[in-house]
Amino acid sequence: MKAFHIQATTGLDGLVMKDLPEPRPGPGQVLVRVRARSVNFRDIRILNGLYPVPARLGVVALSDGAGEVVEVGSGVTQLAVGDRVMGIYFPQWLEGRFAMRLAAEQFGCTRDGMLAPLIAVEESALVKVPPHLTFEEAATLPCAAVTAWSALVGPRPILPGEAVLTVGSGGVALFGLQFAKLFGAQVIAITSSEDKVARLTQLGAGAVVNSSATPEWSSVVREMTNGRGVDHVLETGGLGTLPRSIAATAEEGMVNVVAALDSGAIDVKTFRNPIIMRRTYVGSRANFERMNRAICANALRPVIDRSFAFSDAREALEYSNARGHFGKIVINDD
Ligand SMILES: NC(=O)c1ccc[n+]([C@@H]2O[C@H](COP(=O)([O-])OP(=O)(O)OC[C@H]3O[C@@H](n4cnc5c(N)ncnc54)[C@H](OP(=O)(O)O)[C@@H]3O)[C@@H](O)[C@H]2O)c1
Structure with missing residues (x-):
């Protein structure tokens, strides 16, 4: 599959498209076909080598994405093929108080993120998309909204x-x-x-x-x-x-x-x-779930400034870095 990985952390040029093997869902994991992603200032900081958690070179970029479950690994009980899901920001922070050790694991930083067509994720690190939201809108929630x-x-x-x-x-x-x-x-x-x-x-x-x-x-x-x-x-x-x-x-x-x-x-x-x-450090999975209930009850819709095609991901980050936008910047499929 074609994915954007972090080749270097010396600027946005470090975001490079590459052919990578398709991930497979392990025990407790599901395979998600990512349908939309959003850009956060943190993704730019990671590529500039400024983020406090150093990126592991070679990981697929971006923390935020939404998609649908296309395959279920052994032992998965809460999700099924066809479910629409979003990744949580800190895959290990499920509930309770924040602890710095929980920041060590992050999509698009220390493990593969959303700037790929497919990602394998443990079901606990996913939450369901509010039914009234599109994939584009859902992809804006994991970092900024939470x-x-x-x-x-x-x-x-x-x-x-x-x-x-x-x-x-x-x-x-x-x-x-x-x-x-x-x-x-x-x-x-x-x-x-x-x-x-x-x-x-x-x-x-x-x-x-x-x-x-x-x-x-x-x-x-x-x-x-x-x-x-x-x-x-x-x-x-x-x-x-x-x-x-x-x-x-x-x-x-x-x-x-x-x-x-x-x-x-x-x-x-x-x-x-x-x-x-x-x-503050984003929020837990429990915060995300409670927020989604409020979003559903009020039919709230995120504000999207502009959407880019997958191949134009670097342009999306450059556009975000110019800081002229209003709301979220989304990266769809081509
Ligand atoms: N601690 C956490 O958990 C956490 C989570 C998410 C984000 N953050 C941080 O919070 C900040 C905002 O994140 P975001 O994703 O909302 O950012 P963003 O989408 O990039 O928006 C930044 C906005 O700030 C204004 N701005 C323009 N130039 C700026 C500058 N030089 N410095 C600061 N702001 C400028 C602009 O609004 P106007 O044109 O209206 O002035 C711009 O639209 C970032 O520093 C990000 O890293 C932290």
């Missing part, structure tokens, strides 16, 4: 009427906006792109601030909450936005630090504001 969901329902769960701040208009931010609305929260979105303001409003943001036009946006966000600050932040911007996100947060509000943080420093005075900070 991250946004797990952040909002984590140790300080979101409550109706609370104010939520989302940063940017990537996958995590838009799922966060959509989920926060399900909980009856007020969403304030910041974006660095003027042309995305109207689209964020259309998606349900009660207020949108252009951070390029208003560099001191934390005080504007505070004013929008009558001086109180927001109760939750989905901090996907990184060190460039984190201090202002903290400044925009209410006392004992939760700042979910989602963004990749590679290096840099933060002024300790930032922490005079009495907030709660949490570093």
